Amino acid sequence: GDSVTQMEGPVTLSEEAFLTINCTYTATGYPSLFWYVQYPGEGLQLLLKATKADDKGSNKGFEATYRKETTSFHLEKGSVQVSDSAVYFCALRESNYQLIWGAGTKLIIKP
Amino acid sequence: SQTIHQWPATLVQPVGSPLSLECTVEGTSNPNLYWYRQAAGRGLQLLFYSVGIGQISSEVPQNLSASRPQDRQFILSSKKLLLSDSGFYLCAWSLARVEFTFGSGTRLTVV
Numbered sequence: 001g002d003s004v005t006q007m008e009g010p011v012t013l014s015e016e017a018f019l020t021i022n023c024t025y026t027a028t029g030y031p032s033l034f035w036y037v038q039y040p041g042e043g044l045q046l047l048l049k050a051t052k053a054d055d056k057g058s059n060k061g062f063e064a065t066y067r068k069e070t071t072s073f074h075l076e077k078g079s080v081q082v083s084d085s086a087v088y089f090c091a092l093r094e095s096n097y098q099l100i101w102g103a104g105t106k107l108i109i110k111p
Numbered sequence: 112s113q114t115i116h117q118w119p120a121t122l123v124q125p126v127g128s129p130l131s132l133e134c135t136v137e138g139t140s141n142p143n144l145y146w147y148r149q150a151a152g153r154g155l156q157l158l159f160y161s162v163g164i165g166q167i168s169s170e171v172p173q174n175l176s177a178s179r180p181q182d183r184q185f186i187l188s189s190k191k192l193l194l195s196d197s198g199f200y201l202c203a204w205s206l207a208r209v210e211f212t213f214g215s216g217t218r219l220t221v222v
Contacts, residue, residue, distance in 0.1 A: 041216075043213040
């Protein structure tokens with residue numbers, strides 16, 4: 001079945017460091033890919049998405065490119081801030097109505 | 112615009128007591144509705160989803176049940192809570208091929 005694998009956390013970085021959170025997937029069709037973010041004590045918010053191969057999703061300085069050849073959708077940011085500390089979830093969605101989730105990666109940014 | 116309301120935000124209940132968490136969506140019709148649970152330090156677990164009034168699918172056998180009495184209302188219930196029911200519960204909605212939107216979550220502590 002379809003699945004999403006994320007790098008395990010927590011990931012701890014200093015402010016202004018470069019961030020990469022790896023996400024790879026397996027799917028039988030042509031899924032849409034998402035990154036959601038969960039700030040402490042809150043629900044999930046959509047961060048960015050890509051609906052087809054080679055699309056790049058971007059938002060709030062975060063980017064991720066849909067790479068079909070490597071089945072990846074890695075999340076990147078050039079310079080992280082303390083306010084980026086959160087749990088990040090990678091997810092895919094096939095043509096049905098369900099999301100397949102990664103386990104989440106906790107990001108801790110130290111000033 | 113569409114909004115999703117979930118309440119209460121926090122809840123402390125004794126073992127063996129009943130549970131009712133409510134989720135309502137505004138600004139859309141016939142959404143797909145979901146209940147997720149997020150245990151401490153873990154990813155998201157899909158508990159129930161619904162594609163229409165009275166239509167409930169359960170993903171994981173458990174002590175919980177769900178109902179959809181109206182198009183935009185989704186209720187998570189239990190007759191007798193267990194300690195293992197503690198967690199962060201998230202309601203979400205989506206339309207076909209559109210990203211999910213999450214409520215702000217309910218933190219349930221069973222004591």
